[in-house]
Amino acid sequence: MAESTDMSDKYRRDFFRLAAASMAGAALFGGLSPALAAEIAKETGRSEKPLKAAFSNAGLQATWCAQGKQAAEWWGKLFNVDVVWFDGELSATKQRNAIDDMASQKWDFVAIQAFGIGTLTQPVKKMIDAGVPVIDMDTLIAPLDSINVHSFIAPDNEFMGASVTQSLMDAINGQGIVTMTQGALGHTGAQGRARGFESVVKKYPKVEVVDTTPGDWDVSKTARIWETLLTKYPKIDAAYFHNDDMALAAYNVMKAHGRTNILLGGCDAMPPALAAVEGGRMHATVRNPSCRIHGGAIVAGVAAMVSGEKTGNGPGMIPKNIVTDGPVVTKNNASGMAWMESHYLI
Amino acid sequence: MLAREWFQDQLRNIAPFATLLVLVILFSLSSSSFATLDNLANILQQISVTGIIAAGLTFVILCAEIDLGVASVANVAGILVAWLTMQDPSVHIANFPMAGPIAILLAILLAGGLGLVTAFGLTIIGIPSFIMTLAMLQIGSGIGAMLVRGQIAYNVPDLVGVLGNGSIGPIPWIIIVAAVILLAAHITLTYTRFGRYVYMVGGNREAAEYSGINVRLILASVMVISAVCSGIAGMLGVAHFGSAQQDEFDTYLLDSISAVVVGGTSLFGGQGGIGNTIVGLLVLGVLNNGLDHVRIDSFLKILIRGIILLLALIINVYAQRVRSRQAKA
Numbered sequence: 001m002a003e004s005t006d007m008s009d010k011y012r013r014d015f016f017r018l019a020a021a022s023m024a025g026a027a028l029f030g031g032l033s034p035a036l037a038a039e040i041a042k043e044t045g046r047s048e049k050p051l052k053a054a055f056s057n058a059g060l061q062a063t064w065c066a067q068g069k070q071a072a073e074w075w076g077k078l079f080n081v082d083v084v085w086f087d088g089e090l091s092a093t094k095q096r097n098a099i100d101d102m103a104s105q106k107w108d109f110v111a112i113q114a115f116g117i118g119t120l121t122q123p124v125k126k127m128i129d130a131g132v133p134v135i136d137m138d139t140l141i142a143p144l145d146s147i148n149v150h151s152f153i154a155p156d157n158e159f160m161g162a163s164v165t166q167s168l169m170d171a172i173n174g175q176g177i178v179t180m181t182q183g184a185l186g187h188t189g190a191q192g193r194a195r196g197f198e199s200v201v202k203k204y205p206k207v208e209v210v211d212t213t214p215g216d217w218d219v220s221k222t223a224r225i226w227e228t229l230l231t232k233y234p235k236i237d238a239a240y241f242h243n244d245d246m247a248l249a250a251y252n253v254m255k256a257h258g259r260t261n262i263l264l265g266g267c268d269a270m271p272p273a274l275a276a277v278e279g280g281r282m283h284a285t286v287r288n289p290s291c292r293i294h295g296g297a298i299v300a301g302v303a304a305m306v307s308g309e310k311t312g313n314g315p316g317m318i319p320k321n322i323v324t325d326g327p328v329v330t331k332n333n334a335s336g337m338a339w340m341e342s343h344y345l346i
Numbered sequence: 347m348l349a350r351e352w353f354q355d356q357l358r359n360i361a362p363f364a365t366l367l368v369l370v371i372l373f374s375l376s377s378s379s380f381a382t383l384d385n386l387a388n389i390l391q392q393i394s395v396t397g398i399i400a401a402g403l404t405f406v407i408l409c410a411e412i413d414l415g416v417a418s419v420a421n422v423a424g425i426l427v428a429w430l431t432m433q434d435p436s437v438h439i440a441n442f443p444m445a446g447p448i449a450i451l452l453a454i455l456l457a458g459g460l461g462l463v464t465a466f467g468l469t470i471i472g473i474p475s476f477i478m479t480l481a482m483l484q485i486g487s488g489i490g491a492m493l494v495r496g497q498i499a500y501n502v503p504d505l506v507g508v509l510g511n512g513s514i515g516p517i518p519w520i521i522i523v524a525a526v527i528l529l530a531a532h533i534t535l536t537y538t539r540f541g542r543y544v545y546m547v548g549g550n551r552e553a554a555e556y557s558g559i560n561v562r563l564i565l566a567s568v569m570v571i572s573a574v575c576s577g578i579a580g581m582l583g584v585a586h587f588g589s590a591q592q593d594e595f596d597t598y599l600l601d602s603i604s605a606v607v608v609g610g611t612s613l614f615g616g617q618g619g620i621g622n623t624i625v626g627l628l629v630l631g632v633l634n635n636g637l638d639h640v641r642i643d644s645f646l647k648i649l650i651r652g653i654i655l656l657l658a659l660i661i662n663v664y665a666q667r668v669r670s671r672q673a674k675a
Contacts, residue, residue: 060644069644087644091597096587097392101638104388105379118500118589122511142588143436185496186591214496 045299047080047306053298054102055083057113057137059090062217063245063270064290065113068137071291071344072111075298081108083298092116099123109150109301111135111294117188118142124149133304135297138288139188144320150304150311153296153322157189160286161196161240163328164265167284168238171263175206176237179229181222181250182214183242190214193242193267215241219249226253238263244273244285251281269329269337278334287326287337291344296324355672358610358617358665362625362658365608366632373636380639387518393631394524395420395583395595397624399602401524401531402575404623405568407606408535409548410615411468411475413572417599418486419460420580421592425490427453427506427581428499428590439497446503450581457577458570460486465566475569483599491592499590502581510585520582527575532620544568548615605630608658612666629658 055072057065069085076083086102088095095115102110103123110132114120121142128134133150134141144152168178180197183190194212201207211229215222222241229236230253239262241247247266254260260281266273269287276282300318303309309318326346329337340346353360374381399416406413429441430449444452460482467478502510509519535541546554547564555561579598584590609626611618633654637647 084641085644086638087647089597089648092589092591092594093395093583093587093597097634098638100388100392101385101635104382104385105639116587116589116591116594117498119587119594121588184592186494186498 045303045306046078047302049080051079051081051108051302051305052106053081053083053301054086054105054107054110055112055294055297056086056088056095056098056102056110057294058088058095058115058139060085060087061090063272064243064268064288067270067341068113068290068294072294072298074344075295079298079302081298081302088113088115090115092119096120096123103127107132108305109133109135111137111297111301112141113137113293114139114141116186121147133301135300137293137297148311149320151300151318151320151322153293153300153324155288155293155326156323157192158196158199160267160288160326161193161242162200163196164267164284164286165197165200165240167328167330168240168263168265169200169204169207171283172207172237174204176208177233177235178207178209179211179236179239180209181225181239181241181246182212183246184216185214187217190242197240210236215246217243217246219245222246222249223253226250230254230257230259236262238265238283240265242267244268244270244276244282247282247285248272248276251276269326269341271338271341274329274334274338274341277329277331280331284328284330286328287346289324289326289346291341292324292326292346295344296322351672354665354668357668358612358662359622359625361661361665362608362610362622362629365654365658366625366629369629369632369636373632373639377636377639380636385635385639387516387521389628389631389635390521390524391518391586392635393605393627394518394520395579395586396598396601396605396630397524397627398527398579398582399576399598400605400623400627401527401620402568402572403602404531404606404611404618404620405535405544406475406572407548407603407611407613408544408615408618409565409568410551410613411565411568412479412603413464413475413569414479414599415460415464415482415486416572416576416602417595417597418483418490419457419573419576420583420598421595422460422486422490422493422580423453423457423577424580424584424595425493425499425590425592426456428502428584429493431499431501431503433499433501437497437499439494439499441493441499446505449503450506453581454574454577456489457573457580461570461573462566464573465569468569469562469566487593494590494592496592500588502585502590506581506585510582511588520586523578523582527578528620528624531575535619540564540567545616548612548617550616601630604655604658607662608655610662610665612662614666617666626658629654 057068060066073083086098092115096119099120100123103126117140124134124141128148136149136152138154182194213225215225244266247264254262263283266285269285273285311318311320313319403413403416427449430444432443464478464482467473468475509523512519543559543564547561605626606623608629609622611622
């Protein structure tokens, strides 16, 4: 009997978890009785009362950030969180003003991806001092030992750089002429990706790196760089780019020059890059899991508010630093990745 | 008839003020967190750096010139003052630390020096200010990039740190500094011979020359004033935002020009002043801040800002035409 009760409890829990995790779940909750909704909330960690969260990322002009916003809002609906957005507009000073405005209002929790390290420290500290859990996404707001954020959810940029470079090295059999088009040099993500690239390349003595000019995440600048590179070097075997947008911009230049034999590696695995990988225009990219980072921030914030989850390494606590993983994407797994992204799962 | 003429004559001043009032009322009604003392301090703080730059830029625009290098000069001065300050070992910048007052002086001298180069190009070589300051934008950006080489510096001299990020009681020092600079600029433009010359050069350059005014000297002076104001803004901005990095202040170029023009200072020179610039700063400050206090689509905010800027420009040009017609009549 007891076993039967345990089993039915288990099935009920599974059912509720499945319901909560399904896309239809969010719409379904509106039609449930309050008692059942409360039980679902209890089982899934969903907040019974609507929570109010403020989010900001570097700038919605960037497709990665726009996808993150969609993911945060989707996960927010699922967990009963009203997400209010403060766009960083790809400007450190504009984001600072937006975060100042955020700090002058009341929130249950906030999540921020800083455009510039160190520029948001003061208003973020103000919110932390007021008892608001602040989740740091993707880029450091300030060094972790200097600011008491609830958790820092970010990818391992060095791993991403290394893994996609390794895929390129395998494809060119560890020899040839290679380039790296970097993001903005001051960006910690770009610095990590460059370290990852270098750590792999140095293992291959027959590989010559002929250029590492930064494209600064700017597609027109990248196109200019590649006009020069194609003129300067009659043979390039592989090229690594710190993001997909730059890789695709360079591909257009290569196509115009009839040099599409260069193997391209990108970073972020955004939908256009997945299509390019599937179509053979890019060799590989690596997923920087925007949905997992932004959705994870919702889950972390809700857990802090609903079950009082604190920062720490013990059971029932959230670690100060969470590394979000993202796999290398090649033709083999590109369509699966596209499906997961369309459902805000990675 | 007189009232209508007065209204047309004052349209340039009335329209921005009316815009400000409408925005304040609108946001106060839409959000309970907008009309608070805490948020007023927030708005004033947010417009302080722009205000210091705009104070200098007002001199330039009153002379019917433009300075596209303001944000770049601000950035390089901020970077230099940090570059001349001892940084944490984790900051990988090959810098040259020295005493705080010397670092501040050198940063102001650099800004002033860049202003002098602009003045030389404009008044001696005869390069239009639009082109000359476009070159200075690149030069300032290049010097900044050379100094930090993609890295970020955090420390600034104590005095800059206090003025940029400290408070006296509840009032942030940066608001006081901006207010003092705007007041000094207002007094200079309104009550000094130099100020009158600025208006004369902007209003009718030929007439000013025939009146014996050294137009080149006035133009050179306003370019240096603009650069020095930008330099001060850059240093305080670095302290306020907590870091010095490449291209950090790029958005201040459009913001400061917008503040001057939205306030009602004529892009054609000779009309307007610091009072207009203050109203323009408040319009932009309230608009940017208020949009963050109401629930509105993030993508729509940018469009709304653009539309209000366009309306202000239309009023500016319309008011100019009305005044010209009245003058001819």
